[in-house]
Each structure stands twice: as structure tokens, then as C-alpha cells.
Amino acid sequence: MVKREMTRQFLEDAFCGESKAHMKYLIFADDAEEKGLKNLARMWRAIAYAEYVHARNHFKALGHLGSIQDNLQQSIEGENFEVQEMYPVYNNAAKFQNENEAVRTTHFALEAEKIHEEWYKQAKEATKEEKDIEKGKIYICDVCGYTVEGEAPDRCPICGAPKSKFSEF
Template sequence: MNKRTELPTVENSSNFNRVAGATCQVGTTLENLKAAVCGETGASAKYAACAKLAKEKGYEQLGRLWEATSAAEQVHIRLEAGLVEEIEPGYERPTADAPELEEIDLNLIASANGEIFETSDMYPGFIAKAQEEGNDKAVQVFTKAKLAEAVHAELYLQAYNNIDAADDDSYFLCPGCGYIEKGSAAPEKCPICGAPAKVFKQF
């Protein structure tokens, strides 16, 4: 993700349109926050399982990618569930069933497809509803997640194309928004939320 002179928002970005034929059901912002938490919980569990399988089969770098994205989804869960808990203090966070996995290459495609759905369908719909309701906190949280998911999808497709040509790069996770950068070092600051390099977690 190229660095911009200003952090991306709905107002200054051109990639917040919702895909034609969108299938995600949009409810109230509170309902959408709960749905997002549920979806991210399932994704985090699936990616953790994919990481374990990849390492068992000798794909160490792919395992680290899935570990990083699993942790990134936990960032989104924390942000989204936090807003739900402000409204419903007794809210119980959902759990996820054990995921069904396929071969490593197909798991990469499934992971990319899931992230593309979130960044092009689910989150744009949720952001529009939060704007309609004047819920600025939800707009900001959904925006961070939407932008990070697009990067995750890119990383999965890159990994798919290079499945038999791994390199020595690490993955660096921003704990503020779930952005992940592939390379030899964390970025000077997160291109999505501005968090400094020192807070990034290396995988």
C-alpha cells in the first residue's frame, strides 16, 4: 500500500464504492457491528487453522502470513466489539466453529475471496449505514477494517502466485487497524492509521 500525504478516510478516498450485486445484508449500525464481529471471529479462527496446516506441510512463510492475518482480525474484533459494548455492556462476543480446510493453494484463494468480500461489499455497506446514522465512531472503525482487508487480499494473492517461490520477508502487523506490511522492516508509520513502526508486531 503506497503511503499518502494524508491518512485515508471515506471523504478523501476513491475506493469505498460497494460492488454491484452486493449480497451482504445491511441492518442498523449496531446490528452491523455485531455481524462484523461474528464474521471477523470466523475469519480469525480459519486463518489460525490455515497457519497450523501450512506449517505442518512445510510452508513456513505462509503460516506466518496466516498468523498475522488471524491476529489482524482480532484487532478488528476488539475495535468493533468495543463499540457494541459501549451500547450493550453485557454483550457476549461470539465464538467460531472449527473451520473446514482445503489444500494450501485453495486456502489462499478462499482467504483472498473472503477479504475481497469484506472490502468491496460488507464494509462499504456498513460504512454507508453508519454515515446515514451519524455514527462517526463506527465509520472510523469500519473504515480501518475495510482498508486493511484490501491489503490482506493482496497479500494472499501474492502468496498464491509465489507459493513455490517463498522469500525471506516477514509480515509486520499494525495493532491499531490490522494493516500488514510484507518486507524486512515495519513501515515508518502505518499508512492507514498512522501508528509508528515501534508498535508493529513481526511475524
């Protein structure tokens, strides 16, 4: 594990850069796929996976990959920050500046993060002895990220998208 502070800061920054590159390439891949450019989409996805490998290497060198309980705790804290601080403030600022598209994207995210925080808390309770959780099928709204267990709703309660817009996990 990395010990010196400057190298630690640089690796944190590299983790951020790899995470953003990975994300952009997935977005570009889906866009290329929609336009019928299958090989280009496949290339973007393959390179996104390489960035995942880079990010994971930095993450492990930083000592951030812990036990299952540690990883769930990190997940809870990230979601809690977004629910209690980040998204309410950004949503409020977007309203203040009359930026309707940003009002919408921050509202969509905030609503899903509340569910994520709850699910991670439940999972942390349920995995005290590193055994698996019980979980039915999970559905995610492709439009807003709304997250639900069991069955996809006829209409997304957050954005109104139809059932066909849900992805199953």
C-alpha cells in the same frame, strides 16, 4: 465429512460460536494482561486455544479444510467480499447514521483487507506446486491492522500510530 443439511447448518453455527468465543477470550486476556492479572490472562488464552481446537474439529467435519490452493482461494474470496461489499456498505451506513467510531473501525478494516486480498492472490500464484512463498518480515499495526512487508513505517499510513505500535511476524 458431514452430509445432511441440518447437521451441516448446526456445525456452521457452532464454528461461528467457537470463533467468537475464541476472539472474545483473546481480547479479555490482553485486557487482563494490561491490568497485571497474568494468571487470569493465561487462563483466558488457554481456554481460547481449546475453542480453537473445537472450531478446527467442526471445520474439518464440514469439509472446509482443503489443499493449500483451496485454502488460499477461500481466503481470497473472504477478503474480496469484505473489500467489495461488506465494509464499503457498513462504512457508508455508519457515516449515514453519524456513528463516528464505527466509521473509523470499518475504514481501518477495509484498508487492511485490500492488502490481504492482494497478498493471498500473490501467494496463490506462487504456490502452484505446493512450495513455500518468499516473504520478508511482516508488520501489523496494533491500532488498525495495517499490514506491511519489510519494515514498519515511522507512522502508520492508515491511522498514524508510531512504529512502536507495530507487531512483527
